[in-house]
Amino acid sequence: MRHASSSTVVTSFVAAVAAAVVLSGCASAPPAAGAGASHLDTVQKAAVLRICTPGDYRPFSFQKADASFEGIDVDLMTGFSASLGAKPEWVKTTWANLLPDLAAGKCDIAVGGVSVTTDRQKRAFFSAPYMVNGKTPIARCADVAKYQSVAAIDQPSTRVIFNPGGSNERFARTNFKQARLTLHGENVTIFDEILANRADVFVTESAEAITQQKLKPGLCAVNPDKPLQYGEMAWMLPRDDVAFKSYVDQWLHLQQAGGDFQRVMDRWLK
Template sequence: MKNRISSLAFLLVFILMLAGCGNNSNNAAESANPESAGSASPEASSSAGTGSSGEGALAAVKQKGSLQIGTEGTYAPFSFHDTSGTLTGFDVDIANEVAKRLGVKAEFVETQWDGMVAGLDAKRFDVIFNEVSINDERKAKYDFSTPYIASRAVLIVRSDNNDIKSFADLKGKKSGQSLTSNLTQIAKDNGAEIVAVDGFNQAVDLLNSKRIDATINDKLSYLDLKTQKPDIALKVVDEEANASQSAAMFRKGESDLVDAVNQALADMQKDGTYLSISKKYFGEDVSK
């Protein structure tokens, strides 16, 4: 009888132990799966509050109070240092005015051209103002503002030259051209004898000394020359119909900043500020 009672007591204790183990298993399952208990994990709570779009580029510029601008500082008349050492130029003046209209300070980051695009990619600055031509290859990777300057290839001769009146008249004539420039091909296509030069200034020197008959060059370079030396005895006798357009360049996807810059440029056109800057460097409106 004693053995029977002991057996019954042992069986009862064993049953109670099994029930306790079952409750512990349920509690463990609930801990491993918090959603079953109707509560979110700390990780889920923190990730739910993070937006995918993040802060806009324009808001970031206004928050820091400055528009950081990539430019060369050695590319006259667009971006260069004057005799006092101050950074100036057409693109610099345009960028300063744009920043002013955005309500922030213009902060220029001077960078060699070869590293400027990489600097934009690395977010060393917000935008490039440096006479950047718009082309399909760049448009595939970057966004541009509306164009703020346009230029054409022009045929330049001495003022007393009446034989060359068009590109076609270059046949058999000496044309001073930089061999790395695509303008050289225009001269070749029209039958010119190419005389290699280091750049525009050397071409002008050779023209003045009558060692060449002509040069095909950028209209903006010619206009700047005439602004600096209005009495120089050179003239433009022909120009290409198609213009190359330049604009501010941005990283892809920063449309709010692009739109704000476009609005500033449009307002500058309307109130005459753009024309004033254009005439300062080129003597005429160079937006078209």
């Protein structure tokens, strides 16, 4: 099987700063920012950027045995925090609690391979998307030919496994009506379930599928350059904080234009 290079996954960088944003109504600021204040101000004043992440999603954010984090978003957050004169403070969460924790003011930003969805956008802002990264199956290499489409996967004999609380669960429940679905609560070990023949297919983002096929011999991403569903990844931000979003977007834009962003991507995806 031909494995796609990182350039086929990282196909698009969207770094656009809002020139003007007009908000109607009187939405209140997130609790951590205080009434009328922006996270742009409070983070600089505190010299700490609180970052929510599940920490179970290579290559974006992964918590190691020593409790430290590594990955694409970890590297980017290190640079972003420094631009505000702040230190990154990691707040471990789960996919099910990622949005509630952000909305409750437990962190200033949420990262770690977050897919942009309209459901999430009802309760939060997103940065400009930094990666196109659609839904891709991963299966045992011997079975790749069997799982080339949603229809081919959605058969009564297929055991589809998924992790809870995010877009992977939503995709599985929406698209697979005949396949046997299994909710697996731990994203780190979900790939071992396929290798052990306790499941057949897991549908996740292309970048994760490509990363895991390198880490788990015997597993192969299925056509990662032709995802089953288009998707974008971005950072999730507190709703209605226009000043903070504008700063985040401009920082991402400058990182992309100056080449630092691509160097981070190359480090983790090549």
